[in-house]
Amino acid sequence: MAYVALRSVRKRYSDKEILKGVSIDIQRGELISIVGPSGSGKTTLLRLIDGLDFPDSGEIFIDGIKLTMENAPKLRKKVGMVFQNPVLFDASVYDNVAFSLKFRGLPDDLIRQRVEAALNLVMLNDLAKRSALTLSGGEAQRVALARALVYDPELILLDEPTANLDPANVLIIEGALREANLQEKTVVLVTHNIFQAKRLANRVALLLEGEMVEVQETESFFNRPLDPRTRRFIDGDLVY
């Protein structure tokens, strides 16, 4: 059974249909990358899986349970989300990560252990006491990743986590994602960077103008795409 399943999901914002009947199965423990040009509906897809918004029609299942407005807060406890432009709290780096655990009522000593481990994973232990608002874009993104990983979610959703970051930060974030995936976590990575998808993903899906064009094993996706639009996207011939 798929860990995340979308069935004919449609979503419209004002007069524009963003998702036009998207269906996809995401298996437990896989790292799947959803690629596509800007405005193709990738972010909307992640928001719907995190229950921050709801489909106009169609269904989403998380671990076999149909996602509804009522059960979204409960299901979301197993999900970690990293936004493209994360908002950090006006507090120290340590507190920004610790809040996720305080929300869950964990004891202080356990919080300390887990925050240190999460900061270690994104190589930010040295900056633990710094105000999070003084960080660079890359460091801020790493804090956002640490606070989403620290509560040990089963599913991690990432929306362009390395867009506009320098190679050093990209390397650290990709390392942390590989590590999370090694621990059998399901990772959905939205990116428009096909090279990143190639480096990290077990499977790749192409979303184009709200339609799921193709989902394939990474190697097949890049070498033997089934849809001509996928080939054009990979080759950079798709004008958008």
Added chain:
Amino acid sequence: MWCDSMGWIEIFLDGISEAFGLILSSDAEILGIAALSLKVSMIATLLGAAFGVPLGFLIASRSFYGRSLTIAVINTFMGIPPVVVGLAVYLLLSSSGPLGFLSILYTPQAMILAQTLLTFPVVCGLTVSSILALDQRLKETLQSLSAPKLWEAFILLRESRIGLITAVIAAFGAAISEVGAIMMVGGNILGYTRALTTAIMLYTNTGEFALAIALGIILLLLSFGVNLALTILQMRYRKKR
């Protein structure tokens, strides 16, 4: 006129020298008046904040029918004339009023009640503005991190703490400087309900300008002291971007 013959500069200088004389001599009557002013306005500010911050937060963070109208009403009450509040509280507390049984008209409690009605909309209105001015993605981030409602409120209020201190500064300013409300419900009774502003009004009416100026300076110094403390707090919290 007396003013013309003596000259306003002389009156002013006289007032200043008398003010420092009174402050340095720790005149019991003046100290009592100043202490009452400070006590009444501080308690009214704290009560206004205790009710205004939670209500302002709820109004700003929930969507409900008539929200804009509610905010407009609160903003209107931020500028309500103190004499109108004084009149309303007077009618409520007078022996034939609905709260007449409390028998607190012409007491410091009545003054605190009247000033609380002045500070409450100021704190509430400015809390609404502060919360509405926050980055809307903050709430979504908290939702995504599964923050319980109380934690969500704590973090959002914490994020707007500079605005909340501004609200308290404005509320305290409105309370300590007003005369209409406390005059009507306190009665300006010497040694009991006479505050700095009501005393200044009385001494001006009776021609004791020097004393009035002295009290005016004390009022400004007290107000400055409280605002300085709050401003230092505010600067400590400013975002370190």
